[in-house]
Amino acid sequence: MDELTEPxxxxxxxxxxxAITLIESTRPEHRARAVRLLSELPPRQALRIGLSGTxxxxxxxxxxxxxxxxxxxxxxxxxxxxxxxxxxSGGSILGDKTRMETLSRDPLAFIRPxxxxxxxxxxxxxxxxxxxxCEAAGFxxxxxxxxxxxxxxxxxxxxxxxxxLLLAPAGGDELQGVKRGIMEIADIIxxxxxxGELRETAMRTVADYAGALRLLRKRPYDPKGFPKALPVxxxxxxxxxxxxxxxxxLADWRRAEGHFDARRAEQARHWFLSxxxxxxxxxxxxxxxxxxxxxxxxxxARGDSDPDRAAAQMLGWLAGPGDSHDHPA
Amino acid sequence: MDELTEPxxxxxxxxxxxAITLIESTRPEHRARAVRLLSELPPRQALRIGLSGTxxxxxxxxxxxxxxxxxxxxxxxxxxxxxxxxxxSGGSILGDKTRMETLSRDPLAFIRPxxxxxxxxxxxxxxxxxxxxCEAAGFxxxxxxxxxxxxxxxxxxxxxxxxxLLLAPAGGDELQGVKRGIMEIADIIxxxxxxGELRETAMRTVADYAGALRLLRKRPYDPKGFPKALPVxxxxxxxxxxxxxxxxxLADWRRAEGHFDARRAEQARHWFLSxxxxxxxxxxxxxxxxxxxxxxxxxxARGDSDPDRAAAQMLGWLAGPGDSHDHPA
Numbered sequence: 034m035d036e037l038t039e040p041x042x043x044x045x046x047x048x049x050x051x052a053i054t055l056i057e058s059t060r061p062e063h064r065a066r067a068v069r070l071l072s073e074l075p076p077r078q079a080l081r082i083g084l085s086g087t088x089x090x091x092x093x094x095x096x097x098x099x100x101x102x103x104x105x106x107x108x109x110x111x112x113x114x115x116x117x118x119x120x121x122s123g124g125s126i127l128g129d130k131t132r133m134e135t136l137s138r139d140p141l142a143f144i145r146p147x148x149x150x151x152x153x154x155x156x157x158x159x160x161x162x163x164x165x166x167c168e169a170a171g172f173x174x175x176x177x178x179x180x181x182x183x184x185x186x187x188x189x190x191x192x193x194x195x196x197x198l199l200l201a202p203a204g205g206d207e208l209q210g211v212k213r214g215i216m217e218i219a220d221i222i223x224x225x226x227x228x229g230e231l232r233e234t235a236m237r238t239v240a241d242y243a244g245a246l247r248l249l250r251k252r253p254y255d256p257k258g259f260p261k262a263l264p265v266x267x268x269x270x271x272x273x274x275x276x277x278x279x280x281x282x283l284a285d286w287r288r289a290e291g292h293f294d295a296r297r298a299e300q301a302r303h304w305f306l307s308x309x310x311x312x313x314x315x316x317x318x319x320x321x322x323x324x325x326x327x328x329x330x331x332x333x334a335r336g337d338s339d340p341d342r343a344a345a346q347m348l349g350w351l352a353g354p355g356d357s358h359d360h361p362a
Numbered sequence: 363m364d365e366l367t368e369p370x371x372x373x374x375x376x377x378x379x380x381a382i383t384l385i386e387s388t389r390p391e392h393r394a395r396a397v398r399l400l401s402e403l404p405p406r407q408a409l410r411i412g413l414s415g416t417x418x419x420x421x422x423x424x425x426x427x428x429x430x431x432x433x434x435x436x437x438x439x440x441x442x443x444x445x446x447x448x449x450x451s452g453g454s455i456l457g458d459k460t461r462m463e464t465l466s467r468d469p470l471a472f473i474r475p476x477x478x479x480x481x482x483x484x485x486x487x488x489x490x491x492x493x494x495x496c497e498a499a500g501f502x503x504x505x506x507x508x509x510x511x512x513x514x515x516x517x518x519x520x521x522x523x524x525x526x527l528l529l530a531p532a533g534g535d536e537l538q539g540v541k542r543g544i545m546e547i548a549d550i551i552x553x554x555x556x557x558g559e560l561r562e563t564a565m566r567t568v569a570d571y572a573g574a575l576r577l578l579r580k581r582p583y584d585p586k587g588f589p590k591a592l593p594v595x596x597x598x599x600x601x602x603x604x605x606x607x608x609x610x611x612l613a614d615w616r617r618a619e620g621h622f623d624a625r626r627a628e629q630a631r632h633w634f635l636s637x638x639x640x641x642x643x644x645x646x647x648x649x650x651x652x653x654x655x656x657x658x659x660x661x662x663a664r665g666d667s668d669p670d671r672a673a674a675q676m677l678g679w680l681a682g683p684g685d686s687h688d689h690p691a
Contacts, residue, residue, distance in 0.1 A: 068671065071668065072668070302663045305662040305673050305676075306655070306673075308669055310643055313642050313643060314639055314642060317635075317638070317642070326638075334631045336630070339401070340490075340630050340633035341397070341637050342397065348641040348642065
């Protein structure tokens with residue numbers, strides 16, 4: 034058994050941090066150890082909550098207030114981040130502890146920023162594995178935050194039990210700014226800043242989104258009334274308890290009806306296929322393949338070879354002489 | 363030599379239509395013949411113009427008026443379509459001849475709708491090949507139209523020498539509706555309906571987009587003043603000649619500076635890699651692979667196997683015993 038497994042399962046934070054670092058490493062010997070470590074974890078379950086919101090909606094403040102409310106109830110809360118920008122910039126603004134100062138000092142909370150300098154696909158795998166580490170370490174709730182950009186929301190939804198969309202109060206015209214695809218994967222829409230001067234606007238925004246949600250196709254894994262839109266104020270704390278009550282109600286219903294496990298099963302299947310595709314494409318990154326790709330690519334660019342025929346030739350070469358369709362498993 | 367090659371090169375429309383049908387076929391014997399046919403084509407070049415615009419901007423009317431203007435100058439014009447919706451609905455509204463009645467009866471014009479019931483990747487390959495057939499058949503201009511949805515605009519830009527974005531007159535607030543990514547690939551933005559009551563709004567929209575274009579990063583393959591925004595009226599015909607003059611000026615400059623050929627070379631390289639990736643992933647569609655994928659996927663969904671470990675095992679099986687990294691080419 035790996036030396037990290039026991040302390041990790043006992044909830045030791047240092048062991049958890051070290052295990053995550055191991056998982057984020059790209060060195061082959063670290064990867065081998067990570068795979069072994071993952072296979073040793075007990076099957077514990079946390080409630081995995083995906084949370085998306087564009088910059089400015091008050092995501093950090095919400096996580097801080099929501100997280101503190103949960104830890105006050107004795108629940109252990111982990112906060113992870115999937116930051117598509119970190120793939121490009123090498124830095125991440127998500128999961129930054131300085132943005133959640135109080136929560137980061139809470140002994141029942143654990144905050145981990147998005148791994149930097151990694152591709153989104155790599156970030157997805159590492160985050161999924163980190164979720165499992167957190168579950169094994171006894172966390173009750175794992176919050177996975179992301180920003181509303183590109184594919185990251187879908188990635189996070191595919192690794193969450195519940196997907197929450199956090200929005201700011203807005204005029205009716207801005208409603209269309211939320212992509213339909215995101216509306217369709219949201220389980221609960223929370224309109225933040227429902228306090229002070231913005232309270233009324235926030236309530237109207239809630240009503241607008243509630244209306245928009247009703248127009249969407251009914252999903253088989255929703256009880257009556259879901260998906261729903263609710264007002265919250267991360268600043269005053271108002272509505273946070275209701276939001277949590279709705280989340281647990283939804284999760285409990287899905288558990289009772291079998292949707293919870295069915296969804297996790299489908300997610301596992303999805304990730305299997307996704308990893309398989311990524312692994313297949315990774316063959317093109319092998320040094321001897323890359324050099325050949327460059328040569329053939331040059332010939333194609335010069336016009337000496339046709340893109341489609343060159344691709345077919347390269348595929349034949351990649352298959353190699355042993356790639357009969359009926360070789361033994 | 364294929365019996366279609368000679369009549370095709372002589373500009374026989376029936377031969378061109380039959381060759382395109384051959385290229386659109388998924389039957390292996392048709393595919394083999396298509397590949398042979400493509401290898402027999404002489405290296406003629408047309409100006410490949412990608413054209414995108416959302417429904418309602420007057421795309422058909424524009425193509426009809428623009429196409430007629432070109433054929434009136436004695437130029438042979440082919441109109442192709444990449445319709446992302448045809449992949450789903452099995453039908454296409456793009457390239458529909460009834461939408462361009464006058465042009466479709468013009469002996470110098472050739473209109474071909476998007477192949478139906480095909481995946482977007484398949485549509486892309488077939489359109490590229492159809493472009494080459496049209497070039498071999500002596501067309502001077504090949505217009506490739508698409509709608510501003512998802513990835514189709516990027517696909518079309520990747521097979522065009524010039525990329526034109528057709529827009530409708532709009533208030534300043536709507537400017538942000540055009541995705542930045544599309545602005546970045548546009549060479550010329552045409553604001554249509556610059557006539558009658560909408561003329562003034564159209565001119566303002568032109569100014570807005572000209573301003574927005576100036577804020578974008580300078581591209582090495584643009585002469586001074588490009589990318590630019592211009593008003594046109596497909597209805598009255600105003601501005602069409604100027605638009606065409608700007609297109610040829612841009613294409614001529616790029617030819618003289620070497621950017622034209624360099625771009626086609628990069629596009630060929632891109633399509634080679636794109637076809638290669640698609641071909642690699644297509645291995646997962648083989649019947650014996652699919653049945654195994656289903657079985658392992660079930661085990662993963664049941665929790666009997668881990669997504670990542672199962673993917674690694676499946677990759678090993680796909681590689682097979684002959685997949686040594688140094689096998690002979």
